[in-house]
Amino acid sequence: xxxxxxxNLRSIALAFALLPSPLLGQSEAVVRRLVxxxxxxxxxxxxxxxxxxxxxxxxxxxxxxxxxxxxxDVPADAELLDLPGRFVVPGLIDGxxxxxxxxxxxxxxxxxxxxxAGITTVxxxxxxxxVLGYLGLQAERGEILAPEIFYAALIGGPGFSEYxxxxxISDGYTPGLAPWVREVGDTTDLERVMIEARAVGARGIxxxxxxxxxxxxxxxxxAHAEGLLVWSHARIRGHNGSDIWATRPSQxxxxxxxxxxxxxxxxxxxxxxRSGEERxxxxxxxxxxxxxxxxxxxxxxxxxxILDPTLVNAEVANDEAYWLRFAAEVTSLAIEMGVPIMAxxxxxxxxxxxxxxxxxxxxxxxxxxxxxxxxxxxxxATATAARAIGEERRRGxxxxxxxxxxVVLEADPLSDIRALRSPAVVIKNGEIVSQAR
Ligand SMILES: [Zn+2]
Numbered sequence: 001x002x003x004x005x006x007x008n009l010r011s012i013a014l015a016f017a018l019l020p021s022p023l024l025g026q027s028e029a030v031v032r033r034l035v036x037x038x039x040x041x042x043x044x045x046x047x048x049x050x051x052x053x054x055x056x057x058x059x060x061x062x063x064x065x066x067x068x069x070x071x072x073d074v075p076a077d078a079e080l081l082d083l084p085g086r087f088v089v090p091g092l093i094d095g096x097x098x099x100x101x102x103x104x105x106x107x108x109x110x111x112x113x114x115x116x117a118g119i120t121t122v123x124x125x126x127x128x129x130x131v132l133g134y135l136g137l138q139a140e141r142g143e144i145l146a147p148e149i150f151y152a153a154l155i156g157g158p159g160f161s162e163y164x165x166x167x168x169i170s171d172g173y174t175p176g177l178a179p180w181v182r183e184v185g186d187t188t189d190l191e192r193v194m195i196e197a198r199a200v201g202a203r204g205i206x207x208x209x210x211x212x213x214x215x216x217x218x219x220x221x222x223a224h225a226e227g228l229l230v231w232s233h234a235r236i237r238g239h240n241g242s243d244i245w246a247t248r249p250s251q252x253x254x255x256x257x258x259x260x261x262x263x264x265x266x267x268x269x270x271x272x273x274r275s276g277e278e279r280x281x282x283x284x285x286x287x288x289x290x291x292x293x294x295x296x297x298x299x300x301x302x303x304x305x306i307l308d309p310t311l312v313n314a315e316v317a318n319d320e321a322y323w324l325r326f327a328a329e330v331t332s333l334a335i336e337m338g339v340p341i342m343a344x345x346x347x348x349x350x351x352x353x354x355x356x357x358x359x360x361x362x363x364x365x366x367x368x369x370x371x372x373x374x375x376x377x378x379x380x381a382t383a384t385a386a387r388a389i390g391e392e393r394r395r396g397x398x399x400x401x402x403x404x405x406x407v408v409l410e411a412d413p414l415s416d417i418r419a420l421r422s423p424a425v426v427i428k429n430g431e432i433v434s435q436a437r
Contacts, residue, residue: 033075034058034430036406038084041066042375042413043398044383050087050414058404061429065400087412087419089378090396091120091147091405091428093385094359095308096261096344099135099149100127100169111135111146113351116434118407118423119359122147123344123389125231125261126154126208128169129180129200136201145433150204150389152231153197154181155219157210159239186215190222197228203389204229204258210239213251220255229390232257234265234307238274246273250296253305259342259388260300263309263327263334266293284322288329294337297330301338306388307331311365312345312358328369335372342388343380356421367417374417404430 035057040050055074057065065072074080094114099107099122114122124132129151136149160166160183161176169181176183179196197205205223207216207230220230232255236247249269252260267273267282269292286293300307314327335341343366345358363381366372372380386396394403408425426434 030077031060032430033064033078034404034427034432035074035078035080036088036408037074037080037082038069039086039088039408040412041398042087042089042378043396044379045397045399050412054088056088056398056406058406058427058430061404061431063398063400063402063404063406066398081408081425083408083425086424087409088398089118089407089409089413089420090382090398090402091407091426092118092359092381092420093121093123093342093389093396094119094147094344094357095123095342095381095385095388096310096313096346097122097124098127098346098348099124100131102348107131107135108144108146109351110349111139111144113349113354114357114359115145115147115428116426117357117360118420118426118434119147119357120405120407120426120428121385121389121391121395122149123385124149124151125204125206126169126181127151128171128178129153129202133201140429142429142431147428150391151180151202152204152206153179153193153200153202153228154206154208155193155211156181156183156208157212157215157239158183158185160184160208160210163209184211184215184219190218191225194222194226194228197223198226202228204231207232207236207252207255207257209233209237211236211247212238213247213255216247216251217255220257224256229259229388230255230257231259231388232261234260234262235268235273237279248296250292250299253296253299253303257305259306259308261308261310261346262313263307263311263330264314264323266296266330267326269293269296283326284320286326288326289333293330294333297334297337297339300334304340306340306342306384307334308342308344308388309334309366309370310344310346310362311369312347312362315365316347324365324369328365331366331370331372335370335376340384340387341366341372341376341380342385343377344385360418360421363417363420374414377417378413378420404428 139146271282273279383396411419413419
């Protein structure tokens with residue numbers, strides 16, 4: 001056996017020894033420990049206040065312990081970061097981004113930019129699963145500087161395959177037949193569609209276009225039966241030129257969707273949105289606190305359905321200020337009524353001319369335009385976003401057993417949400433991936 005081969009076998013054996021495998025019993029391999037000392041912990045567990053002077057012990061990729069500094073001894077072999085007066089929040093989750101299009105170089109630049117800014121996880125509700133799955137795997141292994149990625153299979157009704165963007169994420173497939181972007185109809189074997197979506201690593205489905213209320217219900221049911229999360233546009237538009245009014249937000253909620261994207265769509269609860277023009281008219285004329293909109297939001301609050309308002313999208317994608325105003329007012333009403341809010345901009349970042357990610361802009365708009373407290377905004381990008389991707393047991397909080405995805409800040413984000421703009425240290429999966437200065 002050559003030295004190289006032996007080395008490979010050793011590293012394979014070592015890799016297995018590090019796994020907490022039931023076959024191998026308790027691992028005796030040394031687990032790397034990192035300790036953050038003297039920090040104020042801020043997460044969703046304690047409303048509007050931090051837990052000061054804490055010590056966080058990280059073992060491998062997991063938070064092992066959190067206690068008042070000095071209350072217990074710190075493991076002797078740990079790497080110690082003494083951070084008195086600093087604040088620590090969970091790694092941020094960008095709840096709405098699209099990564100599969102564009103050049104590899106640009107994609108990697110965007111992912112790196114987000115990670116360095118403290119975004120350790122992203123949700124991509126539509127894209128090529130082959131690209132997203134491989135990026136996610138490399139991110140999980142620490143081979144690239146990138147947040148981890150949770151993605152969906154995109155589902156549309158009759159005519160969906162002719163919608164331009166479908167072909168753009170279907171390379172090598174007849175549009176409409178790729179397992180991650182499907183056209184379905186009344187005779188489609190939905191069980192098979194969902195099994196295939198799972199097989200390509202999708203965490204959920206995203207219901208997008210041309211689904212009638214009846215088909216929406218069937219699709220959501222089939223997804224749930226296969227253990228997939230159900231994400232959706234808040235209203236699902238009808239086919240171009242058809243008389244279909246579209247599936248309204250209330251019907252999407254009743255179908256059991258977990259996340260409804262785009263607060264602007266709630267105008268379509270009241271007025272038809274068969275075309276972009278009609279939707280524009282609805283957003284311009286429907287009062288955001290219309291009784292029909294209030295009723296949907298109440299239903300969402302009762303069920304725990306999450307609103308993904310995408311305020312940055314409302315601000316950037318439309319020239320008229322009423323788009324942002326409408327979306328922000330619906331969001332404001334939603335938080336007041338107890339609807340969980342998650343944060344995501346749905347506009348691609350451009351690292352070349354941004355100082356901080358658009359997720360930060362989204363959080364700042366949630367505070368300044370929709371009236372969320374900084375704490376509510378932080379929860380939107382941590383605990384609620386974690387629930388939206390089915391990761392609430394592993395991400396979004398600073399507790400023993402959670403993944404060690406952490407962001408160290410110089411200032412208190414509960415005083416000013418802009419404290420999130422420039423993290424001092426970013427830790428992903430127990431590794432320091434970025435450190436200021
Ligand atoms: Zn989107």
